[in-house]
Amino acid sequence: MKAFAFLGVGKVGVIEKAIPVAGLNDAVIRTTASLICTSDVHTVAGTLPLPEGRVLGHESVGVVHAIGEGVTRFRVGDRVAVNAATPCGHCNPCQRGFAAQCGGMLGAYKFTAQKDGNLAEYFHVNDADYNLAAIPAAMTDEQALYATDMLSTGFVGAEYADIPIGGSVVIFAQGPVGLSATIGAKLRGAGLIIAVESKPDRAALARTYGADVVINPRTEDVVARVMELTGDGADAAIEALGSQETFSNCIKVIKPGGVVSNIGYHGDGYSTLEIPLAEFGLGMGDKTIRTALCQGGRERMDRLFRLIQTKRFDPTLMTTHRFSFDQVDQAFEMMRNKQDNIIKPLITF
């Protein structure tokens, strides 16, 4: 089969690999469509120590090609989506309710990090009965793809933010995860959604998805503006960028008792994340910092699908570019260089 792989730091390409085999409790999926993630770009830049030839990608849907012994809920030919996080369901973190940390820190992130990813004609899925989610007949592959990572990650950002009904929330950055957090904040009943974004096209999409105000951090003082809009600070802030500055601003914009919900990836060259102490009440201000990785599992996927089916929002507005799999190099290059206001490129097989 053909697969889009890491070929050394900064290098990628389509290579030929053997179709994976479905072991006990597992499945193999024939891919029909994928999205490329900014994480793939980070990975290629060298943030994970990977062998050459490791397949990239973790946002794919397809059709069950083979199932291993022990799989009872799915059959060959079923149309399925698979979350970027694929917990086992059995280990201690899974039993404790932190399935994203399956087997250890960030352990449910198996694609690319622990085995081949799914930007390939076929891919392997562990614990298929836990991780496969049937795509409803009326749902397109493109719609289903957004549940595999963007919506699940953005939504957990909003869920962990614990926004009171009618409360205020500030969402830093409106890339696809931040946009999904905006959708999520609207779904959780925020009464004032403040997005922080400088790119006009992303700002416009944020408004479509529910942002009441968009602050441009290039031209406005974000913290001052939030204080002006809220009086006493926001109930919550969602960090969807992954930078020291936005993280600090999250602490600064929330009121005492507020929550910072971090879903940004802080892996780009700094080893500590600084909390500004004055605005943190010197460690006694009832401010809470929560952190999350994409949440997997069929049951959650089914709920995300339901929201799309009942038309609460249209995730495909994030698809700015479309490619066939033989153009995957070009799609990746655009993501790497953030060309042409790309948000998400859809890859079809």
Place this chain on the structure above:
Amino acid sequence: MKAFAFLGVGKVGVIEKAIPVAGLNDAVIRTTASLICTSDVHTVAGTLPLPEGRVLGHESVGVVHAIGEGVTRFRVGDRVAVNAATPCGHCNPCQRGFAAQCGGMLGAYKFTAQKDGNLAEYFHVNDADYNLAAIPAAMTDEQALYATDMLSTGFVGAEYADIPIGGSVVIFAQGPVGLSATIGAKLRGAGLIIAVESKPDRAALARTYGADVVINPRTEDVVARVMELTGDGADAAIEALGSQETFSNCIKVIKPGGVVSNIGYHGDGYSTLEIPLAEFGLGMGDKTIRTALCQGGRERMDRLFRLIQTKRFDPTLMTTHRFSFDQVDQAFEMMRNKQDNIIKPLITF
């Protein structure tokens, strides 16, 4: 002043009373608009032991007429709304976070139950700094009125239902509280909202407010239909009617681990409420029953106002009839007899 009062079981009328006086920490409001509540109808029918001449009503807005010593946040002339529940903020239940139970069971429900209500030209508000909420300049009295009871009660029904994002919820009855619970369920991110209502106009409004499906209990088997729609039961059910049958159905339609959130008033002639044991897992099915009264306080009112200001929904669609205060008898009569598909009658002063 003129006031609409209880004059014995089944009897009401406008009477003359002295304008109340603002004691320590309290305020007196000159009423500008009110809504009549079904609870007023219950009260007149004899559910509360009341002295003759007790003023009815608990959904009013107005202008501060007088403030008592100790009130610091408001001044005479301020335009304010007051929630139906007016907690003190100091007693044990208030300190424990159950302000609706201020001073004892259902104790925050002071209007009519413990002192004169606010279907009158003037009314008294205890603990004004806790209970007055400034109405934003751009908001109409009619909009603000819905925050005093309907939205606050319906929303707590949705909040206590603890609906997971994309989850399913069944809301029994679509009177104004049930309709508000439907709005609330949409605000909390339910992926499938099933309303149960037989009246076509209420069913239509439920759809406008977010119901994906409306089941007619006169012609359909509610429990069977929910099972068909959800597969394994709903994540939550909200009881917004107050009847044994709907309460039982709430237990029946939820899946194990689900929540019944009761906001219906069960004061109409039965002394026990029965839980069907088979569907309750014989008391071990991880089903939870929660109960709530309208939630008061300025901070919550401000959040409800914010949702109206950011146009998340339009509560005034529930206003089916409009009257001046000198027609209050007629308005009450229509509520009592549920004439002309009345949902909420607006009374202006």
Place this chain on the structure above:
Amino acid sequence: MKAFAFLGVGKVGVIEKAIPVAGLNDAVIRTTASLICTSDVHTVAGTLPLPEGRVLGHESVGVVHAIGEGVTRFRVGDRVAVNAATPCGHCNPCQRGFAAQCGGMLGAYKFTAQKDGNLAEYFHVNDADYNLAAIPAAMTDEQALYATDMLSTGFVGAEYADIPIGGSVVIFAQGPVGLSATIGAKLRGAGLIIAVESKPDRAALARTYGADVVINPRTEDVVARVMELTGDGADAAIEALGSQETFSNCIKVIKPGGVVSNIGYHGDGYSTLEIPLAEFGLGMGDKTIRTALCQGGRERMDRLFRLIQTKRFDPTLMTTHRFSFDQVDQAFEMMRNKQDNIIKPLITF
């Protein structure tokens, strides 16, 4: 192998059965010790529709005899305990965090209800990597046995009761589950633990385990006495008996905002459970009813073991009688007739 089995309503006996086989992901345990549960008595009385020859028992420990393909955490010869509830870890309720309801209502209760139980020389365990728990070397079989059901059930009663630190709780009945709930209430930091029990030996053990007061329901008015002790009602009540009267009293003794945590089995001949409405605030008193089944899984078992290892309490005080497996009939008979103040009989193999 020899097994203690249901032989028709009211009939039991030791029969010969084939040693079970370990299928995929499963294990077979050679039993070394068991406890008999009151649930076994209920079952024999006919509360579950069972085939004759179904093995009884769900509280056993032993040594791994065989493991099926796919099991990676355990090896033949390991000393293990198995919780009475054995979830799969993969189904929707398991993914939602309600593993006791695995696959459907009460579905984690597989022993006896869905397959042979473990009052037998060998027994089968599904999903071994989820459900086996290694017994620490220094821990006796007898200590470990209490984690399989009594402590896990009693503790979830205390956990779901959500007792504030220093709060008050009333625990109805001090059988082994109620005694475990008393231990659990003390572990969660209750400041006033009121046990309700008429038998002197159980009352004495309740005091040893942490009850500050024991009310005798035969000679005292339980509700009045709790009100006298607490002033305004208890923060929580735990129903550990399974009767209409104690359930009603639970509602009555808690204050508004309080929690009733039901762990009693209400399967003895009544089809509805009545809530007294006046004390339930007519459905608006912020009173919550929660229900639970024994909680399984290795991770929880490990935590229960840790509490025993750090000597927080001694569960073996509940062992009032000791038998070898060839006396199991006699032990069961004593449980059935509640002879000689029996609390728990230990069976050794």
Place this chain on the structure above:
Amino acid sequence: MKAFAFLGVGKVGVIEKAIPVAGLNDAVIRTTASLICTSDVHTVAGTLPLPEGRVLGHESVGVVHAIGEGVTRFRVGDRVAVNAATPCGHCNPCQRGFAAQCGGMLGAYKFTAQKDGNLAEYFHVNDADYNLAAIPAAMTDEQALYATDMLSTGFVGAEYADIPIGGSVVIFAQGPVGLSATIGAKLRGAGLIIAVESKPDRAALARTYGADVVINPRTEDVVARVMELTGDGADAAIEALGSQETFSNCIKVIKPGGVVSNIGYHGDGYSTLEIPLAEFGLGMGDKTIRTALCQGGRERMDRLFRLIQTKRFDPTLMTTHRFSFDQVDQAFEMMRNKQDNIIKPLITF
């Protein structure tokens, strides 16, 4: 009256001041006993900008000397304790359930910070009906004093740590707040309590209060030792010192999904608090950081009293030294220099 006051950075002394007056809703207490807090030492060192003559102290009990208009629950002569935090009960943070942040960040900390403290013969208490707590007749002043700050602060550390029953917790530093957190962790049902402390007397008292293991940070590698004891990290860590190093270690010792509960004061000369990113899962490890100030209010005080009355622990073991008020200078000097293994000095009037 005589009062122990701040007289400029580094300077203290007993001065003469007018007895305070009870305004509306307030009370004045005649002090009978006090404890000195390390916070007083910090304050004198210059961490708060204070006027000279501001009275120090926030841990006092006494007898009601005068009540203002509006106070209904207490009378002159009542024996009362007052928490170090005295919320108003009415402002937005109080209504939101974050009363410690009354009126704004750390705002419930009124003594010394916003007005005279209570190391004086008399002191003023705002919102007396919220903040006075009657001392039970059988309780000594010394016992009651520990509820005013040490226990309330240490316990909120344990409560916010959200320790699962039987879970593991590491408590950094065993000063009086850390010791109280140890008591709190035991009360919440931790199965393994690991204290970190180098001073032998404090280590010994930690063991008395429930620590299963005490790690000496001078001679042991704390993080390595916790990993050895727990296998995969602790469920929670409590920071009760206020230093960058212990805060970092909190992040390092917890497992993914774990909680850092900070109650240490980070006001000593650093403006940011660093989170080590690798152990924080790069911001995606489901690790939560919570922060709290002492929790006030009568209802909580009553629960703390109840725990002392039912003999769950003896807080007076922390009293290492005793003084009369005319020796307060000497007591403060000992606290400032941490002489003679002082933990808490009791001051009687």
